[in-house]
Amino acid sequence: MSPTTNDVLAIRTSNDVVRVRQEVRMRAVAAGFGLVDQTKIVTAASELARNTLDYGGGGTCTIEAVQTGKRRGVRLTFEDQGPGIPDLELALKDGYTTGGGLGLGLSGARRLSNEFEIHSVVGQGTRISIARWK
Amino acid sequence: MSPTTNDVLAIRTSNDVVRVRQEVRMRAVAAGFGLVDQTKIVTAASELARNTLDYGGGGTCTIEAVQTGKRRGVRLTFEDQGPGIPDLELALKDGYTTGGGLGLGLSGARRLSNEFEIHSVVGQGTRISIARWK
Amino acid sequence: MDRIPILKLGRALLVTIQVDMHDRLALALEEDLSARIVATGARGVLIDISGLEIVDSFMGRMLDSIAAVSRLLDAETVVVGMRPAVAITLVELGLALTGVQTALNVERGMALIGHRLPEASGEFDEPDDE
Amino acid sequence: MDRIPILKLGRALLVTIQVDMHDRLALALEEDLSARIVATGARGVLIDISGLEIVDSFMGRMLDSIAAVSRLLDAETVVVGMRPAVAITLVELGLALTGVQTALNVERGMALIGHRLPEASGEFDEPDDE
Ligand SMILES: Nc1ncnc2c1ncn2[C@@H]1O[C@H](COP(=O)(O)OP(=O)(O)O)[C@@H](O)[C@H]1O
Numbered sequence: 001m002s003p004t005t006n007d008v009l010a011i012r013t014s015n016d017v018v019r020v021r022q023e024v025r026m027r028a029v030a031a032g033f034g035l036v037d038q039t040k041i042v043t044a045a046s047e048l049a050r051n052t053l054d055y056g057g058g059g060t061c062t063i064e065a066v067q068t069g070k071r072r073g074v075r076l077t078f079e080d081q082g083p084g085i086p087d088l089e090l091a092l093k094d095g096y097t098t099g100g101g102l103g104l105g106l107s108g109a110r111r112l113s114n115e116f117e118i119h120s121v122v123g124q125g126t127r128i129s130i131a132r133w134k
Numbered sequence: 135m136s137p138t139t140n141d142v143l144a145i146r147t148s149n150d151v152v153r154v155r156q157e158v159r160m161r162a163v164a165a166g167f168g169l170v171d172q173t174k175i176v177t178a179a180s181e182l183a184r185n186t187l188d189y190g191g192g193g194t195c196t197i198e199a200v201q202t203g204k205r206r207g208v209r210l211t212f213e214d215q216g217p218g219i220p221d222l223e224l225a226l227k228d229g230y231t232t233g234g235g236l237g238l239g240l241s242g243a244r245r246l247s248n249e250f251e252i253h254s255v256v257g258q259g260t261r262i263s264i265a266r267w268k
Numbered sequence: 269m270d271r272i273p274i275l276k277l278g279r280a281l282l283v284t285i286q287v288d289m290h291d292r293l294a295l296a297l298e299e300d301l302s303a304r305i306v307a308t309g310a311r312g313v314l315i316d317i318s319g320l321e322i323v324d325s326f327m328g329r330m331l332d333s334i335a336a337v338s339r340l341l342d343a344e345t346v347v348v349g350m351r352p353a354v355a356i357t358l359v360e361l362g363l364a365l366t367g368v369q370t371a372l373n374v375e376r377g378m379a380l381i382g383h384r385l386p387e388a389s390g391e392f393d394e395p396d397d398e
Numbered sequence: 399m400d401r402i403p404i405l406k407l408g409r410a411l412l413v414t415i416q417v418d419m420h421d422r423l424a425l426a427l428e429e430d431l432s433a434r435i436v437a438t439g440a441r442g443v444l445i446d447i448s449g450l451e452i453v454d455s456f457m458g459r460m461l462d463s464i465a466a467v468s469r470l471l472d473a474e475t476v477v478v479g480m481r482p483a484v485a486i487t488l489v490e491l492g493l494a495l496t497g498v499q500t501a502l503n504v505e506r507g508m509a510l511i512g513h514r515l516p517e518a519s520g521e522f523d524e525p526d527d528e
């Protein structure tokens with residue numbers, strides 16, 4: 001598992017969400033993450049993968065091993081061509097949900113990550129990128 | 135420790151936040167503050183110093199001993215060249231945070247101070263000045 | 269579709285979750301569990317999650333929901349065996365699971381259920397075990 | 399990196415915070431503490447902050463978070479020894495720490511943990527001390 005490998009996983013079924021978790025776990029282990037850090041990024045991945053499926057109508061997750069200086073990390077990018085998010089500030093609020101969830105997916109994934117970027121265009125889709133460093 | 139000394143402390147690491155607290159404590163003692171007043175201004179300083187570091191990307195804290203008539207006090211000014219705060223009213227709300235904090239830093243520091251001034255320009259930086267009187 | 273087995277353990281029901289739960293599996297579990305609570309008169313439900321490497325908000329909501337349903341059917345729910353890394357992550361995620369009781373292991377979970385009952389332990393005539 | 403020592407005190411764990419905590423130290427403490435709760439089966443965590451001259455919102459969040467994590471691992475958290483000036487300041491800051499129990503000193507904190515347990519004290523077989 002070389003640190004420059006990029007994996008692109010399809011997210012089309014709830015089985016794919018499980019696969020994303022497993023793959024992210026392997027990559028976090030490969031990057032030398034401790035158990036707590038592994039758990040945090042896998043959990044964030046699970047939240048975002050489920051959103052990609054449930055709200056984005058399916059999409060992809062790209063997993064990258066990243067490095068700045070001596071710090072190693074994992075970057076995950078979730079992309080879909082779904083309806084997009086009209087009000088990002090609202091969607092990022094704890095407890096806000098349009099789908100009967102707990103509304104903790106986006107805000108929680110942000111807290112569990114060191115970097116969080118979201119780009120969404122209504123009618124075109126959503127791209128969310130997170131990174132966590134060792 | 136003369137009452138007219140101005141100290142400018144750099145805030146670049148979380149150790150610097152600790153130093154700000156210690157310095158503010160000394161100045162509050164020098165100004166004749168009782169224990170509760172000391173604790174209040176040191177706590178406010180801690181909140182603002184941490185924001186300067188976390189959100190402002192680092193900056194400075196200027197400590198001044200001030201006097202009006204017979205009242206002695208301490209004024210603290212935190213400055214950074216960070217991203218600025220787009221919506222001050224929102225940022226000053228209890229519970230509002232963009233960084234996974236408790237969202238009590240600004241509002242709490244304001245409550246703990248007798249004077250509170252904030253000036254922030256998006257893309258240029260933030261300056262917050264507080265004073266507490268004996 | 270697979271279903272998650274439910275064991276009877278004294279006056280409680282024990283469910284061990286080891287696999288990643290899909291939505292359908294989770295819904296089926298809730299249904300099976302509520303039927304079993306009513307059929308057995310169980311006073312408590314222990315959900316053993318010591319095998320789970322993560323708990324996300326979907327799973328957290330499921331635990332909350334099972335606890336709420338069980339309570340309406342007169343049984344308390346105790347989640348047992350959560351791993352430390354999972355607990356730390358859940359709290360940072362924002363999910364404190366305040367509606368759910370927790371215990372370190374099945375034994376302590378059983379004690380929790382036993383002691384919350386109005387009947388002193390031992391003096392109560394056990395409901396039929398099957 | 400330094401780590402904050404964790405002592406075992408009967409069925410509880412005792413952590414004494416004397417220094418200004420940095421983010422990394424706080425995270426390490428949370429991790430160490432949760433591992434120890436599970437390893438020892440501790441029923442309570444006492445956090446002695448009598449040495450702290452201030453508690454700011456960062457530290458307050460840490461105390462809240464430790465309490466929430468401990469609860470998920472079946473241990474209650476009691477913050478002991480808060481100074482009066484710190485308490486006054488915390489409330490004005492807006493942080494009432496409602497999720498955290500408090501006690502005047504370690505002794506009273508221990509009593510609090512003992513009394514919340516379902517098992518009557520003495521009748522419970524102690525988990526292994528190391
Ligand atoms: N990929 C996406 N595409 C469209 N909308 C999304 C997407 N992800 C999240 N959202 C919207 O943001 C809301 C909040 O998401 P989240 O915080 O994960 O909570 P939950 O998943 O519990 O609804 C969702 O209810 C949905 O309206």
Ligand SMILES: Nc1ncnc2c1ncn2[C@@H]1O[C@H](COP(=O)(O)OP(=O)(O)O)[C@@H](O)[C@H]1O
Nearest residue numbers: 185189190225231232233235236237238239240
């Ligand atoms: N110096 C600063 N530069 C830029 N943004 C700031 C600064 N200080 C505060 N903010 C913004 O204001 C928000 C609220 O701050 P605060 O009340 O201290 O809560 P918290 O520190 O818990 O986030 C922060 O989340 C951040 O977005």
